[in-house]
Amino acid sequence: MIEDALRYQTQGDDWAKRVALGGVVLFFGFLLVPLFTFQGYMLEVMRRVLRGETDTPPAWDELDLVDITVDGVRHTVVVMGYGLLLTLVLAIPGLLVLGGGLGGSEGLLLVGLLVAALLYFIGVLAMAVVLPVATGNFVRTDSIAAGFDRDVLSSVGTNRTMLMAVVMAFAVNILVSVGATVLGFTIIGYLVVPFLAFVGQSAIMYIWGRGFADAYEEEYGEPPLVSTTSTGGTHGSGPSTAGTTSDVNDPVGDSYADDSGRSDDTDESGFGTSAWDDVGDGDSGRHR
Numbered sequence: 001m002i003e004d005a006l007r008y009q010t011q012g013d014d015w016a017k018r019v020a021l022g023g024v025v026l027f028f029g030f031l032l033v034p035l036f037t038f039q040g041y042m043l044e045v046m047r048r049v050l051r052g053e054t055d056t057p058p059a060w061d062e063l064d065l066v067d068i069t070v071d072g073v074r075h076t077v078v079v080m081g082y083g084l085l086l087t088l089v090l091a092i093p094g095l096l097v098l099g100g101g102l103g104g105s106e107g108l109l110l111v112g113l114l115v116a117a118l119l120y121f122i123g124v125l126a127m128a129v130v131l132p133v134a135t136g137n138f139v140r141t142d143s144i145a146a147g148f149d150r151d152v153l154s155s156v157g158t159n160r161t162m163l164m165a166v167v168m169a170f171a172v173n174i175l176v177s178v179g180a181t182v183l184g185f186t187i188i189g190y191l192v193v194p195f196l197a198f199v200g201q202s203a204i205m206y207i208w209g210r211g212f213a214d215a216y217e218e219e220y221g222e223p224p225l226v227s228t229t230s231t232g233g234t235h236g237s238g239p240s241t242a243g244t245t246s247d248v249n250d251p252v253g254d255s256y257a258d259d260s261g262r263s264d265d266t267d268e269s270g271f272g273t274s275a276w277d278d279v280g281d282g283d284s285g286r287h288r
Contacts, residue, residue, distance in 0.1 A: 001210065002168055005203035006175075008045075009057055021060045022202075023195030033069065036076065038198075040068025042205045043075055047139045049209030050225040057202065078138055078147035082130060086123045090116060129166055133157045136212030140224045155219045156212060165211020169204045176200030 009019055022041065029035035044058045092115075133156050138147040146152070156162050179196055183189030216224040 001165075001207060002172060002203075004054075005168075005172060005206040006199070008054070008206045009199045009202045012056055012059075014059065015057075018057060018059060019195055019198060022198035026194040026198055029194075036072035037065060037069045038201075039072035039075060040070070042201055043071050043135070043139055044068055045202050045205045046135065046209040046212075047225070049206055050136065050139060050213050050223075051227045052213070052223070053227065054206070054210075074144055075135065075138060075147075077144055078134055079131065081148065082127060082134065086127060089123060090119055092119070128170065129157050129163065132166055132169065132208040133162060133212065136208060136216070136224070139209075140212075140216075152216075156215045159215035159219060161218060162211045162215035165207050165215075169207040169211075172200060172203050172207065176203075 009015060009022075012018070022038070025034045025038050025041070029038060041058065041060070041063070044063060048054070048058060130153060133153055134147040136156070137149055137152045138144065140146065176196060176199075179200075180193045183192050183196065213224055
C-alpha cells in the first residue's frame with residue numbers, strides 16, 4: 001500500500017509535468033490562494049481513489065482551477081471546525097492553569113498542566129483519525145455538513161481498515177518529513193521540498209481514499225462513489241446510488257467495475273489486499 005501510494009504521482013507519461021506544476025503551486029502557497037488550489041487538487045486525488053480510479057492521477061490541465069480552489073476553501077471550513085472544537089476542549093485545563101497561577105496554587109497549576117498535556121495528546125490522536133474520515137465523507141457527498149456526520153465518523157472511524165490506513169498515512173508523513181528535513185540543509189534541496197511535499201501529500205490522500213473506500217463498503221455494503229467514464233472536472237460522480245433505478249443513458253457499474261483502475265495487488269473488491277489481508281469480515285455490511 002505505502003509503495004503504491006508513493007508511486008502514485010509517477011504514473012503516466014506526463015508525470016514530471018504534473019509533479020512540477022504541483023510543486024510550483026505549493027511553492028507559492030504563501031499567497032494563500034494557491035494553497036487552497038493545492039488542497040483542492042488533493043481532494044480530487046481522493047475523489048478518484050474513492051471511485052476506484054487509481055491508475056491515472058488528475059492532470060492539472062483537465063481540472064477547473066476555480067472549482068478545485070473553492071473545494072479547498074470549503075474543506076478548510078471542515079478542518080477549522082474540528083480545530084475550534086479541539087481548542088475549546090483544551091481551554092478547560094487552560095482555565096485551571098490560569099486559576100492556579102492567579103491563586104498562587106502550585107498544585108492546581110501542576111494539575112492543569114498535566115491535564116492540558118494529556119488532553120492535547122488525546123486530541124491529536126483523535127484528529128489523526130477523524131480528519132481522514134471527515135475528509136472522505138466530505139469528498140463523497142461534496143457537502144461541508146457531511147464532514148461532521150457522526151454516524152459515518154463513528155462507524156468508519158472505528159473500522160480496523162480505516163485505522164490501518166491512518167497508521168500507514170502517518171508513516172508516509174514521517175518519511176516525507178525526514179526527506180524534507182535532509183533536503184532543507186542545502187539551497188537546491190530546499191527548492192526541491194515543495195515537489196517532494198506534493199508527491200507525499202498525494203500519497204497520503206491516496207491511502208486515506210483507499211482506506212475510507214474499503215471501510216465504507218465494509219460498513220454500509222456499497223462503495224462510497226460510483227465510477228465515471230469522464231476524467232475531467234472535479235465532481236464527476238456523486239454518492240453511490242445502489243438500489244435506485246438508473247436511466248438507460250446513465251453510466252452503470254460500481255466504482256470497482258473497471259479493472260484499469262486497480263493496483264497490481266487487488267482482489268475482487270478492486271482494492272489492494274497487501275495492506276490489510278487479515279482484516280476481519282465479521283463487520284462487513286453491518287449497516288446494510
